[in-house]
Amino acid sequence: MERGVHTMEMGDQMDPTAGRSLRKPKGKSVTSVKMVVAGGFGVGKTTFVGAVSDIKPLTTEAMMTTASNSYDDTNRVPLKTTTTVAMDFGRVELEDDLLLYLFGTPGQERFWFMWDNLVRGALGAIVLADTRRLSDSFTSIDFFENRQIPYVVAVNTFDGILHHPVESVRRAMALDPAIPVLSCDARERTEVKQTLLSLLEYVMKQVEQDAEPSLI
Numbered sequence: 263m264e265r266g267v268h269t270m271e272m273g274d275q276m277d278p279t280a281g282r283s284l285r286k287p288k289g290k291s292v293t294s295v296k297m298v299v300a301g302g303f304g305v306g307k308t309t310f311v312g313a314v315s316d317i318k319p320l321t322t323e324a325m326m327t328t329a330s331n332s333y334d335d336t337n338r339v340p341l342k343t344t345t346t347v348a349m350d351f352g353r354v355e356l357e358d359d360l361l362l363y364l365f366g367t368p369g370q371e372r373f374w375f376m377w378d379n380l381v382r383g384a385l386g387a388i389v390l391a392d393t394r395r396l397s398d399s400f401t402s403i404d405f406f407e408n409r410q411i412p413y414v415v416a417v418n419t420f421d422g423i424l425h426h427p428v429e430s431v432r433r434a435m436a437l438d439p440a441i442p443v444l445s446c447d448a449r450e451r452t453e454v455k456q457t458l459l460s461l462l463e464y465v466m467k468q469v470e471q472d473a474e475p476s477l478i
Contacts, residue, residue: 294361297461298381299350300405301390302398306418306448307366308350310390314454315352315364349380354455362458367402377405386465387413388457390448393426396434403435412465414442416457422447 299307312319350366365380381387387406391399399415406413417424417431426434428443437443442464446457 292359292361294363295462296363296365296384297458298384298387298411299364299366299390300377300387300402301367302392302395302402305390305392305398306420307390310388310418310446310448310454311350311352311364311366313449313451314354314458316354317352320349320351349376354458356455356458356462364458381406381409381411384411386461387411388461389413389415390446391415391417391431391435392420393417393431396431399435403437412461412468414444414457414461414464416444416446416448419445419447 299310301307308319308321312321349368350364352364352366354362354364356362365384367377367380387402389399389402389406403413403415415431415435415437417426417428419425424445428445432439432441432443435443442460444457444460446453448454
């Protein structure tokens with residue numbers, strides 16, 4: 263079975279995350295895919311998952327206190343009052359026969375030890391980036407490249423405005439030309455959904471390339 267993809271013959275299947283039956287025509291083949299949403303501290307991962315999830319997302323948000331000041335740099339996100347301490351989880355039905363499970367990673371360095379467990383079995387990843395602090399995305403990019411997990415970079419337009427062209431972001435981050443760099447308002451369901459579809463398309467291309475016979 264391919265990483266991150268599960269196909270089931272569905273009658274009435276109980277969804278443990280939503281607590282209700284997913285009613286599909288008897289014999290309908292449904293594919294479920296696991297994707298990861300990563301990025302730096304305060305980049306919008308929880309918002310991204312919540313904007314697109316068909317169910318009430320599972321979050322592990324905790325109030326930030328002065329005790330975290332020595333660990334978390336909040337200078338560039340002064341309005342942030344909560345933070346993810348474990349993960350975010352959501353589910354979205356992209357097509358009638360395709361379910362996407364989203365796992366958002368914690369952004370702070372002291373919680374990075376959890377990433378290996380969160381990404382296990384993931385088909386691909388989205389790295390959210392903030393153009394005001396692009397360097398915060400480098401750890402996520404290195405993580406997925408080292409584990410050979412396909413990823414796309416999505417520039418979060420916090421105020422609905424793309425302040426720098428995506429190709430300028432690509433150059434600034436020294437990304438491979440083949441890696442998609444997109445803009446996305448993490449608050450808007452339509453834009454988040456399109457970003458997920460772009461990731462799926464990229465993953466499929468990668469799978470096709472890997473399946474091509476070598477000419478050497």
